[in-house]
Amino acid sequence: MTSETLEQKRAARKEWLSKLEFFDAFCSLYIDNNSEEFESAIASPEKLLAEMDRNGVSRAVVYHGNTGMVGAAYANNELAEGIKAYSDRLTGVWSILPEQCHELPDVEHIFVAMKENNIGALTLYPTWHRWIPNKLTIGRLMEAVAARKVPVYLPLGNGEGSWKWVYDFMKEFPTATTIVATLGLWGSDRNLRPLLENYPNLHAEMSQYWVPEGITDMAKIYGADRLLYGSGMPKMGFGSTMLSIVNLQLPEGDIEKIASGNIKRLLAWN
Amino acid sequence: MVTSVWNKPGTIANAFWERGWDFEAPETAPLPVYDMHGHMGSHNAIYFARCDAPEMVKHLKRSGIRRLVFSHHHALWGEFRNAQVRDICSQFPDVLRFYVAINPHRPQYIEEDLKLYDSFKPYVVGLKILAGYHKVVVTDKRYEKAMEFAAERKLPVLFHTWNGCPFNGLDPMTQLCKRYPTVTFFIGHSFSNWQAAKKLADQTENTYFELTSLPGQYGMIEHLVQEVGSKRIIFGTDMPWFDEFQHIGGILSAEISDEAKKDILCGNIERLLGKDW
Numbered sequence: 134m135t136s137e138t139l140e141q142k143r144a145a146r147k148e149w150l151s152k153l154e155f156f157d158a159f160c161s162l163y164i165d166n167n168s169e170e171f172e173s174a175i176a177s178p179e180k181l182l183a184e185m186d187r188n189g190v191s192r193a194v195v196y197h198g199n200t201g202m203v204g205a206a207y208a209n210n211e212l213a214e215g216i217k218a219y220s221d222r223l224t225g226v227w228s229i230l231p232e233q234c235h236e237l238p239d240v241e242h243i244f245v246a247m248k249e250n251n252i253g254a255l256t257l258y259p260t261w262h263r264w265i266p267n268k269l270t271i272g273r274l275m276e277a278v279a280a281r282k283v284p285v286y287l288p289l290g291n292g293e294g295s296w297k298w299v300y301d302f303m304k305e306f307p308t309a310t311t312i313v314a315t316l317g318l319w320g321s322d323r324n325l326r327p328l329l330e331n332y333p334n335l336h337a338e339m340s341q342y343w344v345p346e347g348i349t350d351m352a353k354i355y356g357a358d359r360l361l362y363g364s365g366m367p368k369m370g371f372g373s374t375m376l377s378i379v380n381l382q383l384p385e386g387d388i389e390k391i392a393s394g395n396i397k398r399l400l401a402w403n
Numbered sequence: 404m405v406t407s408v409w410n411k412p413g414t415i416a417n418a419f420w421e422r423g424w425d426f427e428a429p430e431t432a433p434l435p436v437y438d439m440h441g442h443m444g445s446h447n448a449i450y451f452a453r454c455d456a457p458e459m460v461k462h463l464k465r466s467g468i469r470r471l472v473f474s475h476h477h478a479l480w481g482e483f484r485n486a487q488v489r490d491i492c493s494q495f496p497d498v499l500r501f502y503v504a505i506n507p508h509r510p511q512y513i514e515e516d517l518k519l520y521d522s523f524k525p526y527v528v529g530l531k532i533l534a535g536y537h538k539v540v541v542t543d544k545r546y547e548k549a550m551e552f553a554a555e556r557k558l559p560v561l562f563h564t565w566n567g568c569p570f571n572g573l574d575p576m577t578q579l580c581k582r583y584p585t586v587t588f589f590i591g592h593s594f595s596n597w598q599a600a601k602k603l604a605d606q607t608e609n610t611y612f613e614l615t616s617l618p619g620q621y622g623m624i625e626h627l628v629q630e631v632g633s634k635r636i637i638f639g640t641d642m643p644w645f646d647e648f649q650h651i652g653g654i655l656s657a658e659i660s661d662e663a664k665k666d667i668l669c670g671n672i673e674r675l676l677g678k679d680w
Binding site: 146147186187188189319323340344345346365366367368369370372375376377379380 | 405407408409410419420421423424425426448449450451452453458459462465466616618619620621622642643644645646647648649650651652653655656657658
């Protein structure tokens with residue numbers, strides 16, 4: 134290899150990195166009052182945006198970090214209000230509940246409300262909010278959600294879902310577009326790979342998937358379209374997973390998908 | 404337009420960010436990073452695609468790691484012997500070093516391995532004690548031979564530590580660190596709690612706080628640097644548990660000075676062990 138060639142490669146990488154966009158597929162706003170990370174939580178959109186800038190993250194999908202405790206209706210409203218002024222950079226996630234109690238907009242109105250409030254995805258906290266996610270409780274809603282390809286976050290940890298819960302949800306709603314989040318720091322291949330293999334619309338965000346070369350392996354087996362950069366803020370920071378992603382042993386196009394392209398595609402329903 | 408932590412020219416973060424893993428030689432890493440907390444071998448609860456030496460070394464080299472010091476999972480929990488670990492290291496002498504795994508439930512192995520310690524050179528660096536998993540408190544008599552050996556030779560000993568754990572939490576670790584002032588204590592995971600790390604740091608001088616599993620956590624590195632000082636923090640990953648780039652990224656993106664980043668990634672270890680080991 135000549136030094137000239139090496140310089141050209143360095144210049145090409147620098148150029149590519151300068152154009153690479155990071156769109157965080159999973160972070161939260163507001164303080165989780167039950168979290169030990171209380172004091173370091175990102176409590177305002179302004180603080181979140183400043184930290185995004187410091188790390189070079191252009192946009193983010195945000196859920197309300199205290200949804201478990203304050204409930205879906207309150208959290209959904211507060212989140213929509215909080216991100217209103219920042220719709221160019223922050224896209225919200227609303228939490229759903231059983232349709233029969235009419236606590237949230239019904240299936241005929243929820244998608245319009247989401248559009249009006251810059252909400253790009255849904256999630257659910259059945260453990261915190263004490264209900265069972267199945268066809269009886271959210272069947273009509275999930276049918277419409279799946280048809281429109283609205284992404285639904287299935288969070289693990291934080292007192293919420295378990296892998297069993299995710300498996301049950303996917304068995305009940307196999308065509309839903311889903312994003313498994315907060316995988317847990319112990320390598321989760323034994324649980325995640327069967328889901329990726331069997332449910333083509335299931336995705337995973339990578340904020341807590343730290344297995345060496347693991348993202349590369351999964352992208353090669355299941356496709357880079359299935360994996361998303363996520364920070365997991367404020368429990369996790371923005372930067373650590375970014376360095377992993379720019380060093381994946383994948384083609385640049387695949388890295389671009391994981392860094393930002395996939396979440397943009399999933400939010401395009403709106 | 405804000406310049407991100409990755410894009411500031413002349414910084415360590417920028418050098419790592421722009422470095423091409425696929426065309427740069429390993430020795431051209433911006434810093435010679437020392438990973439002081441690794442493992443090797445399969446695990447009962449986790450699928451590791453790359454947990455044997457050849458694949459691990461590939462990952463280490465492409466991420467710019469100069470040395471990985473590890474204890475083998477099966478030497479800690481099974482019947483794999485430390486002499487076998489030495490042989491693995493000898494196949495990758497430019498990267499791999501190891502800690503002698505100490506299993507308090509195998510006193511015969513401890514005695515035999517300490518006798519063999521000199522034959523493990525130049526690959527052996529110290530001892531590893533995993534009290535939380537073996538469920539034997541670090542102050543227990545079953546560790547005494549190993550600790551006295553380390554004290555006599557002024558060796559580093561890496562401990563898995565966790566705040567609140569009765570086997571290797573703050574109280575027993577404080578007792579032990581005071582009991583053996585000539586041992587260099589590597590406090591694995593820094594108790595996963597910067598407040599506990601600070602309490603131990605304030606009471607001892609022979610302690611270094613290791614970072615496995617912490618660099619991804621928001622604010623953790625900043626708190627540790629503020630409370631115990633960057634001169635007492637060392638880098639580790641639990642490799643093959645955690646990706647080297649992920650952990651390095653957590654250090655580089657932290658709101659700490661470049662000098663502190665250098666201390667953590669290489670400077671402190673070079674001050675303790677030198678560059679030629």
